[in-house]
Amino acid sequence: MSLEVETPIDALLDLMRRLPPQHVQQNLDKLVQLAPEDAEELVSSVDVPLRIVKCKETGKPYLCCDYNKDGNSYRSPHSNEYDPPLPEGAFPSVKLRKLEVSANEAFDTYREMYFEGGVSSVYLWDTDPGAFAGVVLFKKRACPQSHFSDLLDQPSTDSWDSIHVFEALEKGRMANYKLTSTVMLTISVSGPSEGTVSLSGSMTRQQEQDLPIASIQTHIANTGRMIEDMELKMRNQLQDVYFGKTRDVVGELRSVVGDEEERRRRDLAKELQGRFGKRLT
């Protein structure tokens, strides 16, 4: 965190990098109250767990983020309608909407294969001629492992949220892709012998690639492969940080090696006690 913090917005973003991810939404709401003049920039720069809503027209679930939002309405990728209705809202061009429909189908297959559940949504928008941008979203939730019979003390739900924002720029038979991926992951476990253990956080990675294109549909395969590789890489890194590095830090705070020494000493004392048949003090 060696970033220069000089302006209020820098400070607000720095705070979000320090405050517990377990409470990201509550803290973001509080920061918006604290600095209303920077609220818009702050909210658009901070990723929060995705919200699932039901499409009024099709009944299918979809995910909400800043990219399908206009005013206070969210656009459904299924119906292409805003909820609450917003006929004057921002819509992709006819050509891009067609691609968006295909992309939603393709990434829905990907979602089923990797997440075996959850919800996915893809939103595209026009930028410059020969260019467009998009976001691919996945969310999966599950109940955390708990051995408490009292469910009132249940910690938050386990969840994976991935947000892949990309820009595509066509250059003849090639296209340049810039991908920024964020994964938010929350995992917890609780029980009488372990208390509560909660791990939560987010990780962001970027990648840029030039790939050949045959037709507009090729963009789906190209971004699909990039996102697939990125998620695999990030899944491994998250596993390493959450369950490896964090455990190692706990080991730095309290030495287990001392335990063994202690146990040896205790065993020796027991042995002596047994041998001499009297209590050692």
Added chain:
Amino acid sequence: MPHTTAEQVSLASSFVLQAPPGEVNDVLSDLRLVVGDDAALEAGVTQALEEYNTEQLVSVDVPGESYKMVLSPAGRIQTEEGTRYLDARNATTYVVDPINLTVSSPEPYPIPSSLATVRDALQKALDGYLARHFVPQPKAGQADQALGDAACAVFPPLVASDEDAAALGNRVWIMEVVSSRYKPTNYWSGRWRAHWEVEPDKLEVRGNIAVDVHYYEQGNVQLHTTYAPHITLPSASITAEQILQLVFDEEAQYHAKLTESFEKMRDGGFRGLRRVLPVTRGKMDWDKVLGYRLGQELAGTRSPPVASS
């Protein structure tokens, strides 16, 4: 919408209390930039900082002593002039600046001898445990050590005389253990806190262990744990060393359990959220995927599109 300074200070205080180990000053300097009224902010968050310091068991240097003094709610004494903190080892209270943590104006605080005997014995035993398991030790082959320290303290019931001590309904000695490490070069910080309430008259020791870790390389990942063990003492005449043995057993068991929890979360919850690869063990065949969708709709069957491996 304009906000009053009082509202701003109350919001700022809630952020101070959530600061990760060793990062409270960073949180404060961020808040200074956001609030823009340093004087009001500092005056307003003093209470939050005092709460943070005692909740997090922040430990401070005592002039002329080699150990660190632990700021604990059990050693906090409110006087007409403000808050003072007890260093029970040398029976002295101090004023502690909540921001820069300087210690000043020592005043003697005699501990009744009937309480001091037990306190000193517990302190000696706790010091031994701290030295064995928490004080940073140089590791073989590791040149770049983490910063940080470990400290502990034992507080007796806060009464003025042996008569008052004898009149006490319940005599509770509080033991605090805190171990913090910071390694900015590797983007992490962490803190282990243990709070133990020893009440021999009730044959009881009540604990609270909390571990916090912040990992922040290109992200923000935090571990927060709490565990509240309960120990039943075999007899009221148990020695301090024996009490510490029981406390040690609980903490060691908890540490082992926590290590297990990481595996449990990795192999359980995490694996259940997202697979490494699809069931077919191959990546998706993106060229086929759209055709597959179409085919699936026509035939009503399902065979996932995967690249042949």
